[in-house]
Every structure is written in structure tokens, then in C-alpha cells.
Amino acid sequence: MALRGFAHIYGDHVDTDVIIAARYLNTTDPAELAKHCMEDAGDNFMARVQPGDLMVAGENFGCGSSREHAPIAIKAAGVSAVIAKNFARIFFRNAINVGLPILECPEAADDAQAGDTLEVELETGVIRNVTQGKTYQSTPFPEFLRAIIDAGGLVPYVKAQLPAQACCGQ
């Protein structure tokens, strides 16, 4: 399944306070969170984003607090995937856990311009910049992470595992 949409470009170190400010952590409702997604970036993101669009960013995307509200807000804003040079550690896990596709690809992140049409194939990690006619290969996820993504996130994954699992603690 290919994801397709316009690119919204951001720089390095986009932190979770910019993605969703702490003053909006008063709800767990994705639609409510989405209303304030990227509000402190000051670029009117929510007025511009269309369903399926992609965010493209530089280094260390999602740094800062562990708030899972951040990938939830991005996903609920209609963003189909985030492409970055790399992701902050907790955001990386959180995005997978809530089912927000993320791809690490410095070349694609460098080349993309605001408004470019991008296509992403999650299965292969192939990213296409349709506007510029370029194709990129991002690093595929390790197998155990794909299993979580394939299950639709960590909650359904755990649900599927639990009955059979003789867990830790021996």
C-alpha cells in the first residue's frame, strides 16, 4: 500500500512541545489533540495539512518529553507518514506503538521541498519524490518491529501474544 501526499518541511530537533504543547495534554482524544498539532511551530500547519500529507524533517525529530500525545496528534492530523533524517529515541518507539509510520532517510529529507508530492511504500521502505522524479531507499525496520507494525501497533500485538505467553519472572 503506497502512501501519497504533499510534503510539509521542518528542520532539526522538532521537539514534542512544538508538536503538541503541554497545555493541551488535558485530553487523550486524538481529534482534540490534532487541533493543536504543530501550533507552536507558528506555520499554520493545521490549516494547510490535507489527509495523507507527509511531514519531512531533519535530525532528532520528536525530541523532548515522552508524551505519546505527539505521534497521536500527528497521526490524527491526517499525516500518513513522517520522513526524517533520524528520530529521537522515545518518539521512535511511540510512533511504532501508536501506528504512525516513520521512515529514516537523510537523502529524501534533504531533497524534499515544501509542497512536493511524495509517495511511500512501507513494505519496501521505498520513498518517491514524484515532483522531483527521484527515488530513495530507506532502511527497513528490523523484523520484530515489523511484527508490531503488522499487528497494527503494540496493543493489538500484546493482545495477540498474551494468551500463549508464559511471561517473564520465571
Added chain:
Amino acid sequence: MTICTQPLLESLFSARLARPVRAGEVVQTPVDLVMAHDATLSLLIEDFERLGQTVRMPERVMVTCDHFAPPARIDWANLQRDVLAFVRRHGVPDLRMYQGICHQLLLEDPRLLPGTVTVGADSHTLLAGAVGGFATGLGATDILAILATGETWFQVPASVQVVLTGTRKPWVMGRDVAFHLLRHFGEDGAAYRALELWDDTGDGLSMDARAAITCMATEMGAKAALFAPDAVTVEYLRLRDGKAPELPLPPRPPADTAYVEALAVDVGTLDSLIACPFSPANVHPVREVEPVPLDEVYIGSCAGGRLEDLALAARMLSGKQVARGLKVIAVPSSVRVMGQAMTAGYLQTLLDAGVCVSNPSCGACGGIDKGVLASGDRALMTSTRNFRGRLGPRDSEVYLASTATCAASALTGRLTAPEEVWPC
């Protein structure tokens, strides 16, 4: 190939898995201690109940109400109500109502020992590595899975060895050492890595100072930060737990150990440092930054607000008054710390100097309450982050510094290096 030549963290995982474990490996492991607080636990409750599971090892769980402590708004009160109902429903014995900031409460908890694995639904869980274990922050869904299964996976991080030497100037604090490391690593320079810290300093860093450093390792992108257990650790645990811990102190791994980087820091060369807007890694010596006027000074958060902080602030403000019209707020990091500060007279000194002393909680650090900023405000804080908009509107500014710098600036009403008002 023997295990004793591994970085401490790899030794820790090797011991847990009873086989040699190297950086880069993905390991599954039970966790010893799981912390979740009111702001993030509330995120996972609905999903957890949908799983139809019970909390697998409730005796390993700590739930704190510290972000909304107590709630200042109805929606936060509603979230906290749900958290309290969850705790009741699942029989989690360890509930900390307004007892302090989750990370400080972990540090004070007898279950937190060298060699243990601790996870928390909060990024600054790295702080707990101050006693010499592996501690890291995870998102709510990871915590949900751990509550249900008792275990999780980690990619074992490569380690950076940091050896601290020298003797600090009297006003240079653990926080300044953290700033120095932030200046070295930048905001992501330690990403996916662990900091292994060895304290060879002349007077030794207190556990309070160590906690300020491991806490701020989060802002370097680190996955974990641990102080090698030593005499300071043993004494801390003895006072905390009422008995001396039975633990062998690890020998320093030799220089050819598999570290990705080895760093030596002479803390005697450090001056008071400050992080200017809008990044915790935008570090400069305080004396080189323009002495801008301030609207607020805040001493608190998991990166400040411990007994050492309150003691120094009291010493610097004793018999004096904070600058007129300046909002000066001190929030002890836990009820235990607050009690000790009360007994020692620090709180009275701060109150007499015109400081607003508030109850232990995350407070303004998360932009929640107890000192959020007005439009155009400029604040100096001991808190963890100064990203744009974290503590107030987009056009507010936050500088981060040590308690010594905050106390000095509270007296003058502008950014002030502590040595300007020293001796005190």
C-alpha cells in the same frame, strides 16, 4: 572476552541474561520497577482495559500524581480521577498522592538499587540511573505492555565513559556539569547511547548533584545514564534504606573496553553555565551572557529542587530580599525533601526572603501550573527544558541554570553569575 572488560551497562545486561551481551543486541528482559504518572498513565487506561488484562506484577509498579498536583483545572481533575480508579481496580499498592516528582520518588525508593532495570512513562526517568542501574523513559503504550507482561525489549546501547575529576568552585553545581556535557554532546549527540559516569572529583558529587546530571542526560538524547556505584552511592543507600547495601563496587573497566567515546571532565575548570532560549544545549558561561532583566525565577523540577538546591538557595538568600516585582518560586522535589528543608530552616529563610514556596510537584516545568509565563515574560529556571512554548506563550523565553545562578539572579532581578554575589 571476559565480562569484566565490558562497559557497566553491558555487564548489567550480561548478568541479567546470564550470557555475554554486547551493545546493539536487542534483549528482552523483565523490569524491576515501573513508574507511571497521572499525565501519561491516563493515556493508556482505556487501551489497557480493552486488553482485559490485570497488572502482572503490581508490587513493581509506582503510580504518582505529580503533574496535576493537585489539579488546577477540571479536565486535569478528570484525568486524575481515571488514574485513581485504575489504581484501585488493579490493586496497585504504591500510589503517591502529591508526594513529589516521580523521578525524585524513584530515587528515594528502596526498590531502586544498582544493577536494577527501571522504566518510567516519562522521559526524565534516566535520573534514576544516579544510583547505578539502567533506567530509561518510554511512552505510554510501551508502559501498557510492560504492565500487562512484566517485560519489554531494549536495544542495548553503546556506552560513553565519562570520568569526572578536579574540585569544583563553591558555586559550581551538578547542574553545571550537566550543562558542560550538553555543550559537548548537543541535543542529540548522545542519542541511543548510555553515559557511564565515574566520579573522581576531589570532594565527590552528592547524590543530589548526580541526579541533576543523569536527569539532564535526557536532553543529550541519551537512552540511559548511570553513575558507577561508589562510596557516595553506598552511603546514600545506607541512609535511605536504614542498612548498608550488599553490593560489590564495580572496578573501572580498562581503557581498551568497548566504549564508543571516552571523555574526561575536570570540573575544576567549569564556571556557572546557562542554557539560553530555545534549547537546553544552547549553553554558554553565565558571565558571557547579557545580564537581561527577568520576570520570574523558578527553583524546582526533577533537575533542581532537591535538598542541596534548597540549602544553597537559602544560604544565598539568607537575610536578603528577592528583587522587587520578580516572581520567585521554589518547589521542593518531594515531600521528603520539603520536610528536611523545613527541619533545617531553609524554607523559612526562603519565605523570609520573599520566595513563594509551593508544594512538591512538576509545576511550571511542564508548563502546567505554579508559575507559567505571561506573553513576553523572560524566566530563569532550574527546570529541564526551554523549548519555545514549553512554559508559556510562544513569545516567552526561558533560560536554564543552576540553583546558584537562579538564587543570585533572584536577588538582582537580572541574569547574574553566582560569584557576583559570593561570598554568602
